[in-house]
Amino acid sequence: MQPNDQMMEWVGRIAGTLTTVAFLPQVVRVVRTRHTRDLSLVTFVLFCVGVALWLWYGLWLGSRPIVVANGATLVLALIILVCKLRFG
Template sequence: MDTIVLVGYIAGTLTTVSFVPQVIKAWKMRETRDLSLAMLVLFGIGILLWTLYGLWTGSLPIIAANVITFVLILVLLFMKVRYR
């Protein structure tokens, strides 16, 4: 594996894992008032575009990280709507 691909996987892992504590906190507290709906929607759109970019360029680290991040954002959006 090329060094740059390894860097991509590490970067993708760190940025994706950064959402996990927020998901856990929102799940446990049943509270999402402090999360901006606009930020989640805009970030989700950005993540989808990064996923498309990854698909077009064939970059597996970009695809994997962004698909997982998008799922986490969907979970937060679901909780944001449900816990209103």
């Protein structure tokens, strides 16, 4: 593996971590404030279905990074979706 390949592996790892961890502050915000009016219900429904399909795809591929990232993202996105359904 060349140095450039190693750097790009890290770019991929950091990308996957960020796009998952990003949803944690949104979860904290909706759970604390119980305000979800400005969130789009359709966005979180489509996003949860999409992430669940990524998880299925990752399980089929046997790709641990895809499974871990999308498993964690699905949990966070589902919490936001449930809050949106409860708080309107």
